[in-house]
Amino acid sequence: MLKKIIILFFSTVFVLFSGCGGGGQTPDLSENVDIEIVTGNGAETGPTAEPAPETEAVKYNDYSISMDIDPDTRDISGTQRVIYKNRTGGPINRIYFNLYLNSYRSDSDYLTRLEQDSGGVWNGEPDYGYMRILSARVNNSDADYSVDGTLLTVNFKEALPAESDTEIILTFEAHVPAINARTGANGRALWLGSFFPVLAVYDDDGWHTGPYYPVGSPFYTNISNYSVKISTPVGYTVAATGEESSYETGDRRITTVNARFVREFALAVSDSYRLETLKTDSGVYINLYYYSDIDSDVFLEYARRSLQYYGYMLGGYPYSSIDIVETGYYQTGATYPQIIFLNMGSSEEDVLLDMSKRIGRQWFYDIIGSNQVKEPWLSNGITEFLTRSRNTFDITADITAQMDRLYAETAEWLSGMENGAMTADLGAYKTQADYEAVQIHRACLMVYALKLKMGEDKFHDFLNAYCAEHWFTIVTGAKFIKTAEEIYGGDLTEFFEGWMEGNEMPELILKQVP
DSSP: OHHHHHHHHHHHHHHHTTTOTTOSSOOOOSSSOOOOOOOTTSSTTTTOSSOSOOOSSSOOEEEEEEEEEETTTTEEEEEEEEEEEOOSSSOEEEEEEEOGGGGGSTTOHHHHHHHHHHSOOBSSSOOOOEEEEEEEEETTEEOOEEEETTEEEEEEEEEEOTTOEEEEEEEEEEEOOSBSSSSEEOSSOEEESSOSOEEOOEETTEEOOOOOOSSSOOOOOOOEEEEEEEEEETTOEEEESSEEEEEEETTEEEEEEEEEEESOOOEEEESSOEEEEEEOTTSOEEEEEEOSOOOHHHHHHHHHHHHHHHHHHHOOOOSSEEEEEEOOOSSSEEEETTEEEEOTTSOHHHHHHHHHHHHHTIIIIIISBOOTTTOTHHHHHHHHHHHHHHOOSOTTSOHHHHHHHHHHHHHHHHHTOSOOOTTOOGGGOSSHHHHIIIIIIIHHHHHHHHHHHHOHHHHHHHHHHHHHHHTTSBOOHHHHHHHHHHHHTSOOHHHHHHHHSSSOOOOOOOSOOO
């Protein structure tokens, strides 16, 4: 049944979104035929295949990590070297890293809220995790440092001038809890999402060193390059952000990974993984790592068509591979650059739908970044709308009927909330359900309303322009609105205020502009 539904999804969606991407004739995907994707620069690779070149004006942080993993004890030791360029505009005396793994300590508020929301996340008795910093060196000299929960502060002996580089080396030891969360383990696999010490972002609002919120995706990171060496016992497979290669020495397997132009680095380790690979016509390798009894052909084909769809709508996928990796998780899955964690314990239908959405999130937030704490809707609105537009199981319910139902459900939920405005940050939400109602569902409805207001052609011009302008950069709500107004050709202040402020949403005008 699902194999037939997959084909139905795509033939339906490209009718709904005719004129996008290259703007030509609507492709017919009722048969298993690839489409020729033409975007603004006439290439399948989208607005651009790479971010801006690394010049003096644009310099990416470089991470080099060496780590040893003991899958039995779930203990990890390692060294991390970072080359940081001071882009703050003035001298700085210290620098900050986010230690997200410390949100799994026994004294963490995050775990309390997580257990309340999920109804149970532990694989057995509670087993807490931590990231312990053993030493810090700056330019080969010992440096003073302090850790406060999920925040590491490294002090400089001398101020670092603006536009200057410095080398920071951290040694650490960590323990991975047996938990179904972004980082965790379940006896079949161990996975590390939001695990490594990551540099805090500095922008016009200063340093972003906020807490690890228990709802949403509390991350805000810059594009960086990673070179990682991972030591595991022989017999273990590593799937990671970037391109992997491995060799064996004695009883150890050494996996090296190189990842360029990514916002985060994640990996999974298992001695149970089976690997199957599909290469798309555009040359992207889709690697499926799994240990459960699943129909791998269905997953690979669905992932291929999802990449094809989002690439057509938003600009081609710019990396050479993507890993779909089975892990545990209290939800269906989690997204990181070039790697998606999936919990295969739900129905095949639900897992496929979530996988498709998470492939879409490769564009938002991984390729086109944003502050997901301050403005979560930026990474959710377009992805949710495009995913819902594509994944309609009920073929009698077109996108209008689906959005009408979502509007009614969301309006009812917002009526019972203290703060249902999209302008709120993550700290405003008491539950994951409240967050999803506002920052995912309301944001999705706003994007749909924007499409109705602009009309089909201008909406797709907006998608192309928005993605092309912000490829591998950080976007803000103001930039989103600015691009929308430029493409629309008029002031949209009243439109966005109505959709983003207060608990009541504007009425949906269901008649679309031609």
